[in-house]
Each structure stands twice: as structure tokens, then as C-alpha cells.
Amino acid sequence: MIPLAVDAMGGDFAPRNIIEGTGLALDSQPRIGPVFLVGDQAQIEAELERIGRVDDDRIKIVHSEQVVGMTESPAAAIRSKPDSSIAMAVDLVKKGQAMAMVSAGHTGAAVASSVLKLRPLPGIERPAIATVFPGPRKQFLMLDAGASVDCRSQHLAQFAVMGEIYSRYILNIDNPRVALLNIGEEASKGNEQVKEAHHLLESLRKRGLNFVGNIQGSNMFDDLCDVLVCDGFVGNITLKCSEGTARFISNFLNQYLRKNWCRRLGALLSRNAFRDLKAIADQSEYGGAPLLGVNGICIIGHGSSCSNAVANALRVAGEAVEQQISQHILERMSELQIGNRKS
Amino acid sequence: MIPLAVDAMGGDFAPRNIIEGTGLALDSQPRIGPVFLVGDQAQIEAELERIGRVDDDRIKIVHSEQVVGMTESPAAAIRSKPDSSIAMAVDLVKKGQAMAMVSAGHTGAAVASSVLKLRPLPGIERPAIATVFPGPRKQFLMLDAGASVDCRSQHLAQFAVMGEIYSRYILNIDNPRVALLNIGEEASKGNEQVKEAHHLLESLRKRGLNFVGNIQGSNMFDDLCDVLVCDGFVGNITLKCSEGTARFISNFLNQYLRKNWCRRLGALLSRNAFRDLKAIADQSEYGGAPLLGVNGICIIGHGSSCSNAVANALRVAGEAVEQQISQHILERMSELQIGNRKS
Numbered sequence: 026m027i028p029l030a031v032d033a034m035g036g037d038f039a040p041r042n043i044i045e046g047t048g049l050a051l052d053s054q055p056r057i058g059p060v061f062l063v064g065d066q067a068q069i070e071a072e073l074e075r076i077g078r079v080d081d082d083r084i085k086i087v088h089s090e091q092v093v094g095m096t097e098s099p100a101a102a103i104r105s106k107p108d109s110s111i112a113m114a115v116d117l118v119k120k121g122q123a124m125a126m127v128s129a130g131h132t133g134a135a136v137a138s139s140v141l142k143l144r145p146l147p148g149i150e151r152p153a154i155a156t157v158f159p160g161p162r163k164q165f166l167m168l169d170a171g172a173s174v175d176c177r178s179q180h181l182a183q184f185a186v187m188g189e190i191y192s193r194y195i196l197n198i199d200n201p202r203v204a205l206l207n208i209g210e211e212a213s214k215g216n217e218q219v220k221e222a223h224h225l226l227e228s229l230r231k232r233g234l235n236f237v238g239n240i241q242g243s244n245m246f247d248d249l250c251d252v253l254v255c256d257g258f259v260g261n262i263t264l265k266c267s268e269g270t271a272r273f274i275s276n277f278l279n280q281y282l283r284k285n286w287c288r289r290l291g292a293l294l295s296r297n298a299f300r301d302l303k304a305i306a307d308q309s310e311y312g313g314a315p316l317l318g319v320n321g322i323c324i325i326g327h328g329s330s331c332s333n334a335v336a337n338a339l340r341v342a343g344e345a346v347e348q349q350i351s352q353h354i355l356e357r358m359s360e361l362q363i364g365n366r367k368s
Numbered sequence: 369m370i371p372l373a374v375d376a377m378g379g380d381f382a383p384r385n386i387i388e389g390t391g392l393a394l395d396s397q398p399r400i401g402p403v404f405l406v407g408d409q410a411q412i413e414a415e416l417e418r419i420g421r422v423d424d425d426r427i428k429i430v431h432s433e434q435v436v437g438m439t440e441s442p443a444a445a446i447r448s449k450p451d452s453s454i455a456m457a458v459d460l461v462k463k464g465q466a467m468a469m470v471s472a473g474h475t476g477a478a479v480a481s482s483v484l485k486l487r488p489l490p491g492i493e494r495p496a497i498a499t500v501f502p503g504p505r506k507q508f509l510m511l512d513a514g515a516s517v518d519c520r521s522q523h524l525a526q527f528a529v530m531g532e533i534y535s536r537y538i539l540n541i542d543n544p545r546v547a548l549l550n551i552g553e554e555a556s557k558g559n560e561q562v563k564e565a566h567h568l569l570e571s572l573r574k575r576g577l578n579f580v581g582n583i584q585g586s587n588m589f590d591d592l593c594d595v596l597v598c599d600g601f602v603g604n605i606t607l608k609c610s611e612g613t614a615r616f617i618s619n620f621l622n623q624y625l626r627k628n629w630c631r632r633l634g635a636l637l638s639r640n641a642f643r644d645l646k647a648i649a650d651q652s653e654y655g656g657a658p659l660l661g662v663n664g665i666c667i668i669g670h671g672s673s674c675s676n677a678v679a680n681a682l683r684v685a686g687e688a689v690e691q692q693i694s695q696h697i698l699e700r701m702s703e704l705q706i707g708n709r710k711s
Contacts, residue, residue, distance in 0.1 A: 174559040208604040216517040216601045242609030246616035258559045261551040265585030270613040273589035281641035288638045295634025298624035
């Protein structure tokens with residue numbers, strides 16, 4: 026059995042969606058349990074009542090009075106709310122009562138708490154959030170999506186290894202193609218950080234990493250890589266820029282497809298194509314983004330996670346435990362001869 | 369009259385589109401002339417023949433044997449091809465024979481040539497390429513789109529001023545709202561470079577810059593700013609990521625709107641909405657991206673510029689001369705008390 030800690034108070038629709046999602050996960054994942062729901066006991070009990078799971082012995086409530094608000098600074102939240110639902114969920118992992126934690130709450134607080142309490146993996150100097158992007162034929166993993174915004178080149182090389190392992194063991198890609206997000210394809214392109222990272226990754230390629238070179242933002246979705254590496258600042262902006270562009274197009278079409286009856290009829294007849302697009306862009310199937318590089322497993326869900334997304338985050342947390350992701354990262358670091366020496 | 373130098377050999381469809389575009393510009397812009405077409409004399413003459421402008425006395429041919437290939441490194445191209453069409457077009461500006469130059473060729477070579485030959489404006493330590501993004505109601509300017517990939521915070525502050533001036537005098541925005549591209553809205557968010565830049569811009573706000581704070585990639589298209597500031601690495605990735613996302617959506621819909629007769633009919637009836645979207649995303653009306661911060665005017669066109677885009681680039685070059693952009697940048701730098709002291 027895989028015990029998990031779940032921040033029941035994190036996310037725009039918490040605790041309702043979190044509890045519902047936990048229920049779904051328990052139904053479909055018999056290996057998971059117990060699930061420690063961390064948060065306001067009364068609210069959690071009310072939600073369990075609603076979904077008829079008050080007596081589920083795979084669920085345990087851990088009462089927490091404090092919740093980190095979405096606008097708080099992570100550092101201040103960690104200091105002033107030592108008993109927040111996020112912090113206490115991480116504590117359960119630290120104490121070994123849970124083998125992984127899931128939160129759809131404050132990303133910065135979840136990252137800061139995890140790094141502080143669980144500590145980085147040996148040889149990893151910066152943690153990274155790995156996020157799944159949709160692709161035409163298959164999805165790809167991008168990291169870092171925002172955990173480490175000030176990086177040096179060796180941190181990008183460490184991200185590459187962590188992404189490779191996650192892609193292989195969780196997304197089941199055989200020999201993941203690892204690429205560097207850059208402004209040109211040639212090795213000479215980019216800023217100093219990325220040019221150096223290219224050089225490091227080139228040397229890792231000789232030791233067995235399937236490094237395929239630079240990829241530009243314009244070719245991100247062209248199925249040229251399985252793992253796309255960048256620092257947390259660039260990654261977060263890229264993630265949000267693609268969301269913003271998609272929303273701009275969607276809003277535009279929404280408006281312009283209503284302009285006259287002819288377009289309205291056309292939109293009605295072709296609506297299933299838009300439904301298909303929405304389905305492929307839907308992140309809820311991917312089950313949250315793992316924080317990689319800390320000594321323990323932490324899965325971060327989107328603030329607006331629906332219950333299905335929460336259930337998938339629990340599933341992924343269970344898989345990451347079973348697949349011993351951290352162990353594989355350490356082995357791969359040693360195999361590729363990177364780590365402590367560069368600290 | 370405003371004499372312009374045009375790199376006749378730069379771009380995917382040169383010299384054909386460049387010459388056609390020049391013809392269009394001469395027809396619509398009586399103030400422009402002469403235009404020095406720099407490139408292979410025989411090819412230019414053939415194209416002028418084709419459009420019936422062999423005897424146009426507002427056109428002068430400046431023969432150049434060398435062309436910078438799109439895959440060459442800028443530094444190597446500058447060294448090995450001193451008489452490339454790009455370099456000679458910049459030389460015409462340097463010698464005062466032309467008041468601005470236009471190239472749809474190798475961006476890196478155009479930037480390197482301009483910086484080297486024209487020199488930076490006093491107080492500006494890094495040049496920036498300003499590019500126009502479409503927006504729901506009106507477009508906005510983003511800089512830097514790729515001229516300066518290694519920046520410090522004060523360079524971003526300089527970009528802010530240059531963007532403000534370009535937006536005011538060329539895009540006719542009264543009191544342009546200047547924002548910083550970042551991963552969160554709070555001043556405390558971002559990497560070190562951007563946090564410091566926020567601080568600098570906040571102090572410029574007190575001296576009169578209309579700084580409206582941070583904007584995230586997800587809100588880029590929400591008409592929250594007129595000028596969006598970032599370094600050249602982030603800007604180029606953002607630009608290309610939004611192109612890539614738009615292309616992904618467009619390819620997806622193209623495929624899924626053909627899946628059955630019902631969708632095909634729907635797509636046919638609503639095709640004008642897609643035409644409208646294409647029109648708003650069409651960069652050719654914006655007339656190329658200015659390289660700001662050098663002592664002279666250089667307008668960089670997209671490699672795939674159609675003749676209409678080239679004509680608009682010439683129009684913008686003329687406007688930048690008439691509006692004395694560089695002069696206004698210098699005045700504004702002094703007004704806001706930034707420049708040399710920080711070098």
C-alpha cells in the first residue's frame with residue numbers, strides 16, 4: 026500500500042474537488058492508501074459526508090488550522106504558517122507516514138516547503154517543476170516550469186536528467202529525446218547560460234543521454250523532443266505565453282464566429298473539432314506536475330484542478346513512488362557522472 | 369526627401385519581393401527617395417524591368433557581390449563579408465547618404481553591423497528589436513525580441529524608455545503603458561534581473577514613465593499594456609512560442625475540421641472568421657521591427673516578408689526618420705535621468 030498526504034485546502038475549489046478527486050483515486054487505484062487529508066477537519070468531514078465516505082478506512086483526516094492564501098509570498102507563508110495544510114502534508118512525507126504529497130494550492134509555498142523540509146536530492150542543486158504540454162501526436166515534458174528562476178548552466182543539465190527519468194518511468198517513453206529551449210538551432214545560439222548548457226548536454230550525450238540539441242519556441246509542438254529543458258523563469262513564461270495565445274485565439278474565434286448567422290451555423294456544424302482541440306489541451310489527464318529534485322515526492326496540481334485532475338495527481342503520486350523516481354534520478358546522475366563535483 | 373538604403377538581397381523571396389515592395393512604397397510615400405537598392409546589380413535590374421521601374425529616378429542601385437546566408441553566424445558574416453548587401457546598406461546610413469536602412473535578411477548580421485558601424489546611442493548599453501504583437505483591440509510593442517540576449521536590469525529599463533518613445537511617435541499611443549514581462553504580478557516575483565528591473569522602473573514611474581507593473585505571459589493579449597519589456601532571450605522565445613502555439617492550433621483545426629462532411633461544411637460556412645483571425649495576426653501591416661538604441665535607423669523585416677510588408681517597412685523607416693526617434697530617445701533618457709551613470 027502507498028500512503029499519500031493530500032493538501033485538502035489547496036486550490037480554487039478546495040476542499041470539495043480535492044475530496045471528490047481523492048474518492049475517485051481510491052476507487053480506481055487499489056494500491057493507494059491510506060490518504061491523509063490535511064485541512065480543516067469540519068470541512069473535510071462535511072465533504073466526506075456528501076460523497077458517502079465518512080467510514081472509509083483508507084482515509085484519515087489530519088486537522089490543520091492554517092491555509093496559505095494564493096497571494097501570500099511563499100517565504101512569509103512558510104514562516105508565519107508552520108501548520109498550514111501544505112506544510113503539514115510535507116511533514117507527513119518527511120516523517121515517513123506518507124510516501125508522497127499532492128497539493129493544488131500555492132505552488133511557491135509547496136516548493137519552498139518541500140525544499141526546506143525534504144531537502145534536495147544529493148547532487149541536485151535546484152528543484153524543477155515538470156509540466157506536460159500537449160503535442161500533435163504525443164505530449165512532451167517541459168521543465169523547469171517555475172520552481173527555480175535563477176539558474177546556471179549545470180542546473181539545466183540536472184533538469185535534463187530529471188526530466189529524462191520522469192519521461193521514461195512515468196510517461197513510458199523508451200529513450201526520451203531531450204532538447205534545450207533556445208532562440209536558434211545552432212549550438213552557438215542563445216545567452217551565456219544556454220550556450221554553456223548546450224555544451225554540458227553535448228558531453229552528456231556522449232555518455233548516453235539522448236540529447237537532440239536546441240529547439241525553438243516555434244517548433245515546440247512539432248514532436249521533436251520528449252523533454253524540453255529551460256530555466257524556471259523562461260519555462261513559466263513559455264507555459265503562460267502558450268496559454269495566453271491559445272486563449273486569445275479562442276476568445277477571438279468565439280466572438281467572430283457569432284458575427285452572423287452563416288458563421289454561427291458553421292460553428293455549430295464544426296463544434297466537435299473545437300471540442301477535440303479542447304480535449305487535447307486539457308491538462309487534467311496528466312495528473313499534476315511533479316516537483317523533481319527533492320528527497321521525496323511532491324505533485325503540484327493546477328489551482329483550478331477539477332476532481333478528475335486531483336484523482337490523476339494522486340495516481341501519478343502513486344506511480345512516482347512505485348517507480349522509485351528519486352532513486353532512478355540518483356542512479357542516472359551517477360551513470361552520467363554529474364552531481365556533487367559541480368556544486 | 370528621405371533617402372533610404374534597402375538590402376535588396378535579404379529575405380526568403382529576395383530580390384523579387386524587396387523590389388516590388390520598394391515600388392509600392394515609392395508610390396504611396398512621396399517623401400521617400402532616393403531608395404538605394406543594395407545587391408546584385410543584374411538581378412536588381414531584371415526585377416526593376418519586370419515591374420517597369422528601370423528609369424525611376426527615385427531608385428539607385430548600389431552593387432554588392434556578397435550576401436549573408438541565413439545560417440551564417442553574424443560575427444563570421446561581418447568579418448568575412450565586409451561588402452555584403454546588409455553591411456553596405458548600413459554603410460550608406462553611416463556615411464549619411466541614407467537616413468535609414470531596411471533589411472529582411474539575416475537579423476543577427478543586421479544587428480551586429482548596425483551596432484558596429486553606427487554605434488550605440490549615448491547612454492544605451494544594449495540595442496533592442498521592438499516587435500509588434502496583435503491584440504484584441506489594439507496591438508502592443510514587445511522589446512527586446514532578440515538583439516540582446518544577455519541583459520542586466522538597467523538594460524531592461526533602457527528598453528522601457530526606447531519602447532515608450534517608439535510607441536508614442538510611431539504607433540501614436542498618447543501615454544504608453546509600459547509593463548515588465550514576468551512570472552507573477554507582484555513586485556517580489558521573478559528572477560533577480562527582473563526584480564531589479566521592476567525596482568528601476570518603479571523609480572522611473574515616479575519621474576513620469578507610465579509603468580504599470582508586471583504582466584504575465586497568460587495576460588499578454590489582454591490589452592493591459594502598450595509596451596512589454598523583457599530581455600532578448602525571453603522575448604525571442606515568447607515571440608516564437610506564441611507563433612508555435614498559433615500554428616499548433618491552426619494545424620490541429622485544419623486537420624480536425626476535415627474529419628467528416630459535417631465539419632467540412634461548418635468550416636466552409638465559418639471560414640471568414642478564420643480569415644479575420646489571420647488578418648489580425650498578419651504582421652505585414654506593422655512594417656518590420658526597428659532596431660532601437662543605435663545611432664541611426666535600422667528596420668528589420670521578417671525573412672518571409674511579402675512585398676506589402678517590405679513597403680510598410682520602408683514607410684516605417686521614413687516615419688522613424690521624420691519623427692526623429694533617436695533624438696526623442698535621448699531627450700527622454702535625460703528627462704528620466706537615466707543613462708551614462710549606470711554604464
